[in-house]
Amino acid sequence: MAMMEPIARPSPNPNPSILFLRASSSVRRISSVAASRFPFDRWRSRPRFRAAPPRSADASLPKSEHDVVVVGAGIIGLTIARQILVASDLSVAVVDAAVPCSGATGAGQGYIWMANKTLGSETWELAARSKQLWEKLSESIRDQGKDPAQVLGWKKTGSLLVGRTQEEMHMLKKRVKQLNESGLRAEYLSTSSLQLKEPALKIGKEGGAAFVPDDCQLDASQTVAFIEEGNKQFLSHGRYAEFYNDPALSLVSSASAQIVGIQTSKRNLYAKRAVVIAAGTWSGTLMQNLLVQPNILPNIPVMPRKGYLIVLENFNKLHLNHGVMEVGYMNHHRSTSGAVENYQSLPSISMTATLDVKGNLLLGNSRNSAFGSSRQFVGFNRELDESIVQQILDRAGQFFPALNALSLDIKIGKRIRIGHRPYMPDGKPVIGPVPGFPNLFLAAGHEGSGLSLALGTAEMVTNMITGDSRTIDHKPYSVEGRFC
């Protein structure tokens, strides 16, 4: 029997009808994912937004005032809070329906990679900036005399994107060329060179890999603990507050119809400058339920995409020198029109493998919808499906045959993490202000790259709130033009 990791702490949304008190029929349509095609156009054609009618707070609840209130304590919400604290003199409150790491973040494998990002794609610049910021953070930890491996679970292993067919080899060579053109170190490895770098990996004579030596990985839980600890240092200055196990229920608006705070299950949190919704895959539903009147805020079509990660604890039977990902199932999920296909409940499995700093072997996932993985569209269901676990193991065994002979050790030693990646049908997160509500910001929909993109996202949101223009181009991520 597989053991569930303790990240199945209080579910952020154990019962949607409790947390989201005013679920509208349109919201139910989104999360049920029952349609055969993702109904993207319907949202586009929505009328522009009316101003929110004033909604006063429940005066019986305790209240506090902050400059910024962040909803969601996943990697995105917590890094936004951190960036605001270190880059400005504003105060921040973070609120979460459960506790940090209880969403997708707690299941993340930890790739901070460029190998699987595409030069020229809309997310390239954000990915590059974010990786640079992660590297700076690890360097600053080292400068303080600490070991980033101990603090963040940081490892600069380099990445191997591996393929086994002629077509994949062609694609990988092209990718190496593009990565080099962008200034990154990357090299194509034939089977024989790959064998020397990663002896446990067997991909056949035809195979090869793109090797990106500067790609890194981190441990999501360790990193979140570090960020939280840093944020808490501002507690004594009165600049930081956190409220967990306390879901945001509604927005509070002023007589002039501007957002002035949020009401949670236990309190009113006033925000002088901004409210940031960073609730991962719950952000779309939440946006529709924060105001009593439906359809005032845009519908953000973020969907929960279930992913599994198998953790083989202290696994010394197979050694990995690098992070490894197969470059299979390209375009499995997307048609050329961008419509999502087969998303109802069809899992797609691809191999990824990393060894973390504690010696655990992590198997299971990949980066985004262009790459297959153990992903399913099954709403917020967290149940363990052993057949998916077996498929992940079988797939890994095709690349690491040694695993096939170790099935008993695996059975005994494995733990499973399950998380819902915040999937966006157009493959990009949504980051920026909500049109008509200059104090309301969104930062969600990072799907399989939220850890990777977190620091760049945090910098972008902070710069928007503080009015700092030194930011990378945020247009690809804006709400306006995409959802209204």
Ligand SMILES: Cc1cc2nc3c(=O)[nH]c(=O)nc-3n(C[C@H](O)[C@H](O)[C@H](O)COP(=O)(O)OP(=O)(O)OC[C@H]3O[C@@H](n4cnc5c(N)ncnc54)[C@H](O)[C@@H]3O)c2cc1C
């Ligand atoms: C198996 C797996 C492997 C992955 N591997 C990688 C990887 O290697 N590299 C990478 O970059 N990314 C990876 N990802 C993706 C990454 O984990 C996500 O993109 C990222 O964690 C999203 O962070 P988030 O903060 O937006 O959402 P979450 O972590 O889901 O956080 C959202 C938070 O909002 C809270 N919330 C919900 N509703 C409310 C409410 N009403 N009020 C208050 N709070 C609320 C929830 O409790 C939750 O804590 C992986 C994901 C999975 C599932």
